[in-house]
Amino acid sequence: MVFHVAGKPAALFLPSGTLAQPLALKIHCDQRNRTSIGLHPTSHLVLHEQGGYQKLWGLNTRLLGDTQKVLSFADLKVQDPDHLAALVLELPMREIGGQLPAWDDLEAQVNWARQHTIAVHIDGARLWHCPAYYQRSLAEISALADSVYVSLYKDIGGIAGAVLAGEADFIAEAKIWSRRAGGNLISFYPYILAAEQGLEDNLESITEAVTYAQKLGPLLASIPGVTVNPATPQAALFHLHIDAERQALNETIDAYAEQHEVVVLSKPRAIDEHGKSICEISVGRSTMEHSVEFWLEHLRTCLDNCSRRA
CATH class of the missing domain: 3.40.640.10 (Type I PLP-dependent aspartate aminotransferase-like (Major domain))
Incomplete structure (x- = not known):
């Protein structure tokens, strides 16, 4: 195979x-x-x-x-x-x-x-x-x-x-x-x-993951300070451009995972031309164990925590 x-x-x-x-x-x-x-x-x-x-x-x-x-x-x-x-x-x-x-x-x-x-x-x-x-x-x-x-x-x-x-x-x-x-x-x-x-x-689940990403991306774009690239995901991955300082976001991601036992974001992989932190969302079987609303609420709360930390 x-x-x-x-x-x-x-x-x-x-x-x-x-x-x-x-x-x-x-x-x-x-x-x-x-x-x-x-x-x-x-x-x-x-x-x-x-x-x-x-x-x-x-x-x-x-x-x-x-x-x-x-x-x-x-x-x-x-x-x-x-x-x-x-x-x-x-x-x-x-x-x-x-x-x-x-x-x-x-x-x-x-x-x-x-x-x-x-x-x-x-x-x-x-x-x-x-x-x-x-x-x-x-x-x-x-x-x-x-x-x-x-x-x-x-x-x-x-x-x-x-x-x-x-x-x-x-x-x-x-x-x-x-x-x-x-x-x-x-x-x-x-x-x-x-x-x-x-x-x-x-392999068979990747098609489902692409469909899931296409639902998740626009939902996460509703969070203030978050831009999704591309606006409608085309693959089972997409990027979030987040209006947050990189170090503060790193610390918040770690603290949130420790407190809630949920890793809601990967660490920022780059900074865009506007100074926003770029985080990659990769959808797999473990992501799809939860609803898209689950991730929306956790990301919103995590970023609220980041704003308070800043």
């Missing part, structure tokens, strides 16, 4: 997405005798991998689109496609609240890449969220791309690990690069067994 979730002919288990993605992009670049990859400014490869795509894999990047907005065909059609080997599409885009492009726009982006012999790679760390929004199967979504990466611990609950999927010849090359990069651990079975169990336990 792990090796067929993306609907591609072949797949490879790898210990991390930080290995899987630049490995895939290296192959696409070599096949086209180019070294540049197109990335949104909020891509994990840009923000969280210490420049590994360049330092370890010899790739160059071209940043595409607006940091605060989902990548669009309009962003691509003004680009010079020369020297670009691969386009990375993150679905959904975690750093901007799990936003997704409209299906028609996504197809236009893929067609633009195809017209210019640019490979399409899906950063699908949370690809499991997309069928609910697009009303299409994982296989249909993955068919847009030459290669697809999915995480086996985000949402799924595995220990660690990733799957890189694509055509058989692509995966044969990926196995060679995995060996070169030290990705072929002597045994993967604990990770694979945990992933199998996680898929069985959690």
Whole structure:
């Protein structure tokens, strides 16, 4: 089951997405005798991998689109496609609240890449969220791309690990690069067994989680000082921009959890351009054990406490 979730002919288990993605992009670049990859400014490869795509894999990047907005065909059609080997599409885009492009726009982006012999790679760390929004199967979504990466611990609950999927010849090359990069651990079975169990336990519930998030987000936006991004969630995650100082909010979250035994918010992950704290809401099975009204009341009370603390 792990090796067929993306609907591609072949797949490879790898210990991390930080290995899987630049490995895939290296192959696409070599096949086209180019070294540049197109990335949104909020891509994990840009923000969280210490420049590994360049330092370890010899790739160059071209940043595409607006940091605060989902990548669009309009962003691509003004680009010079020369020297670009691969386009990375993150679905959904975690750093901007799990936003997704409209299906028609996504197809236009893929067609633009195809017209210019640019490979399409899906950063699908949370690809499991997309069928609910697009009303299409994982296989249909993955068919847009030459290669697809999915995480086996985000949402799924595995220990660690990733799957890189694509055509058989692509995966044969990926196995060679995995060996070169030290990705072929002597045994993967604990990770694979945990992933199998996680898929069985959690995969079907993610569609329900997306629907739940779409109800929860607008409800939380009714709290003064809270803005939801996006206004109507498109995935089983979204961001709250909260008009509260970061340290005060951190302290309030801890105190509230200790007093009520309810973790109502994750710690702020960033500060926006207006100085508001950004907290991520990720909906899973434990969240859905309670009504959306339960979370509304707890968040309202928690933020009232934060205001008094400030």
